[in-house]
Amino acid sequence: MRPKIKIWIENEAGDILFGEGKTSLLERIDALGSISKAAAEVGMDYKKAWGHIYLIEKKINNMIIVRKKGGKNGGGSALTQKGRELIHAYRAYREAVIAFSDEKFQELFVRDGKMLVEPQGSKNA
Secondary structure: OOOOOOOEEEOOOOOEEEEHHHHHHHHHHHHHOOHHHHHHHOOOOHHHHHHHHHHHHHHHOOOOEEEEOOOOOOOEEEEOHHHHHHHHHHHHHHHHHHHHHHHHHHHHHEEOOEEOOOOOOOOOO
């Protein structure tokens, strides 16, 4: 038994600005230099990927992607410094919250090395 946490960042209106899906998308854009390739790799529709990017940029009033138009050498996309900062901040925040959650779980649910409750069907039951 272990805790599971889903972490995201919302604005005051309840719009999800940043979470695991958007972070993964941005990381793949950074690695691949392409929104369409990144969207495909994370299993997201291209239009939805653009929607996420647009929403983030609009709500934080800052560009996170630099777009390069296509042509004979093809187009592409790259993260701005702000985009990389958002990824780094989200990853660091997520790690800190998970570490705190794991620590509190151990403190509250484990006594003398044993789980307070054993789930049904557990090998230790």
